Amino acid sequence: MTKTLMTTVAALALATAAMAEEVRVYNWSDYIDEALLAKFETETGIKLIYDVFDSNEVLETKLLAGGSGYDVVVPTGTFLQRQIAAGAFQKLDKSKLSNYGNVWDVIATRAAKYDAGNEYAINYMWGTTGLGVNVAKVKEILGPDAPIDSLSLVFDPKNAEKLAACGIHMLDAPDEVLPAALKYIGEDPDSADEAVIAKTEAALMAIRPHIQKFNSSEYINALANGDICVAFGWSGDILQARDRAAEAANGVEIAYNAPKEGALMWFDMMAIPVDAPNADAAHKFLNFILDAQNMAAASNYVYYANGNKASQEFLNEDVIGDPAIYPSEAALQNLYTKSPYDAKVQRTVTRLWTKVKSGT
Amino acid sequence: MRKWPLIAVPYLWLLLLFLVPFLIVIKISLSDAALSIPPYTPTLDLAAGWAGLRQFLSELDFENYAFLASDDLYWRAYLSSLQIATVSTVLTLMLGFPIAYGMACAPEEWRPTLMMLVILPFWTSLLIRVYAWMGILSTEGFLNNFLQWLGVIDAPLMILNTQNAVYIGIVYTYLPFMILPIYSALEKLDGSLIEAAEDLGCTRTKAFWLITVPLSRPGIIAGCFLVFIPALGEFVIPSLLGGSETLMIGKVLWEEFFNNRDWPVASAVAVVLLLILIIPIVLFQRNEQKQREAGK
Amino acid sequence: MAVPLFAPWNDPAQKPLIQFKNVTKRFGDFVAIDNQSLDIYTREFFALLGPSGCGKTTMMRMLAGFEQPSEGQILIGGQDMKGVPPNERPVNMMFQSYALFPHLSVYENIAFGLRRMGQPKDQIDARVEEMLRLTRLSKFARRKPHQISGGQRQRVALARSLARAPKLLLLDEPLGALDKKLREETQFELMDIQEKTGTTFVIVTHDQEEAMTVSSRIAVMDEGRIIQVATPSVIYEAPNSVYVADFIGDVTIIEGSVRSVGPVYDIDWAEGQPPLRAASPLALSVGQKCHIAIRPEKVEVHHSRPEDDNALQGRIIDVGYGGNLSTFNIRLANGKFLRAQSFNTERKTKQEFTWEDDVWVSWTDHCAVLLAE
Incomplete structure (x- = not known):
């Protein structure tokens, strides 16, 4: 024993x-x-x-x-x-x-x-942050010339308003969205100047009522199921949505486009x-x-x-x-990167973001 | 003497699992955020002895609480949470009472089964159940498809990602907490009291309002607190079902902690939330005590 | 001054307040009340008496309106009660559990029924005060039911059910929860209140002494049937069946068969024993099986053979000394037992009869009750 x-x-x-x-x-x-x-x-x-x-x-x-x-x-x-x-x-x-x-x-x-x-x-x-688009639906609403490869698809309030009923989701990540907003209004996306960052508030508030939800993961399913028309999200996620829709053969066709104005690289x-x-x-x-x-x-x-x-x-x-x-060599040149915010700017950014999300 | 260990157990439990963590949270709320591990200063250095402790204490301050007061975001988040919790509690009561009443009126042999059905959802994770609601409520979800199939609506209803979805989620999740205490109060109710009320000139409806409702009040109050308290700090449901306009303190706390990496401010938010919760908890305790005394 | 005898049931001109007409009540397959008829008159204190499960509570609940008869008719004051809900009947009930509303004060409990009638406040106040005085509860008006004693609760329940001045008050085992002494006091209080208010009372009880004490008439029930309806003294002295004789009071039942008929029957009851004699209005024939019921207090105990008709020899097996009276259990020559009682009318510490005494017992032929099989 x-x-x-x-x-x-x-x-x-x-x-x-x-x-x-x-x-x-x-x-x-x-x-x-x-x-x-x-x-x-x-x-x-x-x-x-x-x-x-x-x-x-x-x-x-x-x-x-x-x-x-x-x-x-x-x-x-x-x-x-x-x-x-x-x-x-x-x-x-x-x-x-x-x-x-x-x-x-x-x-x-x-x-x-x-x-x-x-x-x-x-x-x-690595990848980019850009536009996931339900091509058929967006073209049905905005016409065949819909700017599906431009930030204006969501950042132009006129487009956003038309797409609202169909559904727009946006990343719940100020570090990703604010640089894009800065790019859209013609500022340096990598700016850490609080005064410059503050300018995005007006641009975002103008489209906010047309954004159904700010989230960083649900848009994959929402896009794939055809619940929404546009998602501003990560390339890989959107490609995943594209594949899921294709697998499900539900007639939903999703495309990913890095914005032609320049896309954030992560x-x-x-x-x-x-x-x-x-x-x-x-x-x-x-x-x-x-x-x-x-x-x-x-x-x-x-x-x-x-x-x-x-x-x-x-x-x-x-x-x-x-x-x-x-991306092609030329497109690669069009991608930009962003430095992290310091603690003080980070708080301003988060606060601005909360304000934008809650709409007040 | 022999009673001591028995009394000590709950107090030890409370000390270890509530008081000590709470003191740690209070301590962090008095600290300053820093880019380090852990992400705040000061930390207590016991090796430095007395002087170290004094140094440590001198660095604590109430700055973070002042900050909470200075930004209306926090007040609005607290108020909006209170509003959402209150509305959800009322809705849960309106739905839960008839269910509990039905259960208490059901034949004795059905009751265990009915009780089981009420408790059954707890056998699955909350997260899975909330995700299921996303599937039901989404624009292309079951509910919209069903209603469209019925021809009740032409275009899908926007339910998911709105405040309504949050209410649906909270009411669904906390319904058992409302039903069980009300059911237990109604079950104890002596049926002859209702007969006596009818005998003394009440219609059935009148007897319900004059006798059944007042006598199930302890259950109603317990149920309301059991729903209101967790709903106030709810995070999962509003973040999954709510839309961008849903402002709740649980989410603000999450953002402070994860997005801003500001553990001290997050702790301050948590401490204030707890203080807000203490009021209903104390009221709840008093209600329980009154019940116990009345029961004697 | 002689009080006129209260016996409306003997007066064909009187209309009954309550009429059960061929009422049957079934719960599923179970027949709780089996085709019964019964009349109860105004100002009666009527007792429904029987063991549990005999149907007495069902009778009461049908009067209150909590149950509907499966067949037959119930009339109150000449009006058919079919489909009339409890709250619209001129009836109030005092529940066995009292069913006081625990969240309301004594005052509010009593006022509850009055408020439902929509009376003005001062009228309600006056009526509640009157009820509180009647039941001696004025001091406790502000208390909650759990703050008063069991006897006080019983009086609150009574006051509450009387407050609306119902034509008919139903009392379901009203004294069951009280201890013996309090119960006896309360019995007289109940009678007193019934007399003062002039309300018709129907009481359900399983306690025969209580029924005997308080009621004008008693309905003895068994297995969904009414066996006998009569005044307490008739029920006691002239039971119509072995069941009633046995259920009410102490009795010795002797089995036998008719030897000779007449107004005074001879009954054979044991080999080698002289027949027992009993006077009876019953019409029995020779050889018919029958029973003789003898109340113990009707039996006399003697040292030597008495002159009476029914004289039997026996031995005292048990003596129960009860203070005012003594009960003897006597074994007769054929091994049967008989109970006898004698009042201790004189003050003495030594009993006249004791264990193992050989004695004679006797009773007159009018004291024995002859019952058909």
Whole structure:
């Protein structure tokens, strides 16, 4: 009896030792080909614990509260910058990232706005913020010349009013909407001047009565079901809505357009928290992601562009060839980025946003 | 002496799960937001001893409360929440009372089944049930499709993303909290009281208003509080079913915490919300106590 | 001055206040009242008496209007009550549980029925005051029902049901919840109030002593049927059946068969024993089975053989000393038991008869009640 117990304990101890190396990844939901996760485990022998979130705010709260227990997290650029400032991340040890040479300099340079010198993070996916359009319905209301690739589709009150009954949704994210509003009224979208930002209030208040809802996730289903006509949202989400509608074969045709006036570019970045329990394994995971074929597999699965130049030769044609995912060289020049607001401006922005949303 | 541990248990519970967290929230509400982990200062450094504690205390202030008072957003959010909670409570009562009454009048052998049906929705997550309502109420949803099919309406009704959807959601979610206490009051009601009232010249309707309603008052009051208190701080329902004009304090709190990353102001909002809630909670307690005394 | 005898039921000129005409009441398959007729007269204090489940409460609830007869007719004051709801009947009821409204004061409880009549306030006040005085509750007017004693609650219930001055007051086990002493006091109070107000009372009770004490007439019920309707003394002294004789008071029932007929019958009742003699207006034939009912107080106990007709020998098995009277349980020669009572009219500490005494018992032929099978 004692002997059996001893062997069991010994076996358990061995098993634990064998499993000791693990890595905990916290990524956006629906944001990876799950086959890659199994592949990582077989290749490295490291146990992968994969967890998902659906808002930057939730991730940020966990990071700022400390002791999240995660080894790899995926914040969006603007959030990343603030979190770096708060001391939430550790610098990457690039000597452990043998695939680092694969990164696409165009994206790395732009992402450096949030992470100077690309010291803390690598780009995972990137995209734009633009217009999701139920083409048939919008053309029925606004005519065949409907400006479906222009900010004026929603920011011009005349258009918004006509589309109101059919339904307009807008991201509930001032960081995304205010730059677009600034762009529409001809100001610098990256302005941090409170006086300039205040100018958007009038523009937004003019269209607000025609906006059915400000939200950051419901518009995917709403678009796909044909409940609404236009959504100002994230490229990937709108493409997802397009695919869902196509799958459902419900006669709804959704198109994504980055506004011709210029579109905001966003970056989802992989970084390692300062208190990551398994920093070494985290680096192995990042290096795995930096592999050209792995990255291509991820993009082929989620229909987002990535920041990996070498991966492009492995991308499917419906990804690399879709200008909604990989814009042309010229269109790429038309994309802009935005710096995060400091605390004081952030409060002004949030307050303005609340005022706009509540309509008073 | 032996009674001590028994008395200590609820107090310990209250201390650990209410008082200590509440003190922490109060403490954060007196701090200042900062870009750090955790995102506020000061934090208590016990290693520094007395001097550290004094330093810590000297850095606390009521700035955030002053800020709440200075911006009318917060007052309007509190008032709008109070209004939404009040209207929802009245609607829930109007719907819940007849249901509870029907249950209490039903044959004895049906009652457990009816009770089960009332409680049944709790077996699924609130989130799933609210999402189901989104499916029902949306422009292309079941309700609109059904009404159009019936020919009652030509164009779909805009229900989702309006205040009406919020009321529907709150009434639906909290209905059991209204039904159960009223049912329990009505079930205890001696049927001969109604007969006595009829015998003394009341019609059925009159007897209902003069006897049934006053005697189920404790249940009505308990039900109203059980709906009003959580509805006041409701967040999930207005954010999923409400439109952009739905202003509720729960959402403002969320924005302070997540969008502004201002934990101290968020904590101040929470403390004020709690103070607002304490008034009905105290009234509720007093009602309960009165009932207990009357029951003796 | 001689008070004229109150007996409207013997006066063909009197019209009954309440008439049950061939009333049947069914609950599903269960027959609660089986084709019964009954007349109750104005100013009567009428008792419906019987064990639980005999249908007495159903009779009362049909009068109040809470139940409708399945067949037959109920008239109150000559008016058919079919379809008349409780609130439109000239009837009030005092509930067994009193059914006082717990959220209203004693005053408001009594005023409740008056307010429904839409009387002016000063008239209501006057009437409530009168009721409070009648039931000696003036001091408690402001109290809530849970702040007064059981006896006081009972009086509130009475005051409330009398306040509207109904033609007919129904009382459902009105004294059931009171202790014995209070019950006895209240019985007389009830009679007093009934007399003062001149209201017709119908009382439902399972307590035969209570029914005997308060009522002008009693209807003894069993299994949905009325067995006998008569004044208390007739019910007691001239029961019409073994059931009634047995239900009311203490009695010894002896089985037998008719040996010879006459105004005074001879009844064979045991082998080797002389027949018992009983005077009866019944028309029985020789050989017919019958019963003799003998009340214990009608039985005399003797040391030696008396001269009476019905004299039997026996032995005292039990003695129950009750202060004013003593009850003996006597085993007769054939092993049957008989109960006898004697009043202790003289003051003595030693009993005349005691355990194991061999005695003689006797009664006159007018004291035994002869009952058909």
